[in-house]
Amino acid sequence: MTIWLDGSLREADSAQVSVFDHGLTVGDGVFETVKAVDGRAFALTRHLHRLARSAHGLGLPEPDLDEVRRACEAVLADNPMPLGRLRITYTGGVSPLGSDRGTAGPTLVVALVETHRRADTTSVVTVPWTRNERGALTGLKTTSYGENVVALARARERDATEALFANTVGGLCEGTGSNVFVVLDGELHTPPLASGCLAGITRALVLEWVGARETELPFDVLERADEVFLTSTTRDVQAVRQVDDRIVPGTPGPVTAKAMRIFTERAAADIDP
Numbered sequence: 001m002t003i004w005l006d007g008s009l010r011e012a013d014s015a016q017v018s019v020f021d022h023g024l025t026v027g028d029g030v031f032e033t034v035k036a037v038d039g040r041a042f043a044l045t046r047h048l049h050r051l052a053r054s055a056h057g058l059g060l061p062e063p064d065l066d067e068v069r070r071a072c073e074a075v076l077a078d079n080p081m082p083l084g085r086l087r088i089t090y091t092g093g094v095s096p097l098g099s100d101r102g103t104a105g106p107t108l109v110v111a112l113v114e115t116h117r118r119a120d121t122t123s124v125v126t127v128p129w130t131r132n133e134r135g136a137l138t139g140l141k142t143t144s145y146g147e148n149v150v151a152l153a154r155a156r157e158r159d160a161t162e163a164l165f166a167n168t169v170g171g172l173c174e175g176t177g178s179n180v181f182v183v184l185d186g187e188l189h190t191p192p193l194a195s196g197c198l199a200g201i202t203r204a205l206v207l208e209w210v211g212a213r214e215t216e217l218p219f220d221v222l223e224r225a226d227e228v229f230l231t232s233t234t235r236d237v238q239a240v241r242q243v244d245d246r247i248v249p250g251t252p253g254p255v256t257a258k259a260m261r262i263f264t265e266r267a268a269a270d271i272d273p
Contacts, residue, residue, distance in 0.1 A: 002078045004071040004110035021107055023091025026099055027144035030054035033233050036084035039076045040271050046201045054140040061106055063090050071110040085115045118235050121251050123160040123242040127151045131165045131173040133196030148176035166219035167196045179203040183227035183255045188212040202231040209266050210259045227253035237263045
């Protein structure tokens, strides 16, 4: 396995980042996870634009997106596989021990691992912790993922694959690494970005291709929604059959099944929509 690190491909066992890298010491970094199909990155342009937005929001130097694209292409070409998870990580680089950023410049890492198609349905849990819709990192895809690690561990303990958060005012927000959609009386809804959720790439494509209302929803909508599904780079559109102890009947429901079909067809037709 080869990895791109700061300008060149390296063997995985020799691709080393400094222990003083700000991404390691204080989580000062941004990242993207991109689906790779037969050596081609899906929706890469959208992911690169979001990487740049996240870097700007965190105050990192603007990434050279042409270089990042070349890095992705090199890693994909050197590590052939039918379905992969491409990870782009861009950090504050070598810095002092503390919150102040150093002057050495950012670190760029691109890595790829093989993955498998997700199941059509899954189970989720709700957690008591909240997303801060007014925080400094709201809407940025940063490497500060500690609360997601804790929440996802809670989900795994309960045989679920995702944990869903409310925001500080009790509205439905998002999962640890996914966006959430619900069907109410036959109509598809998803929380707006103002809820504090990430502007997911798959979320945006579902909004464009399938259509849905961006609606401020109470967290307890999960107790009565007719259908629930998740979207993310690695899940595409995935139906939720169980929320905590509640079984969602008829999963996947008709709206979810249609969204799954449309997304699969459109994604197959255009690798970089």
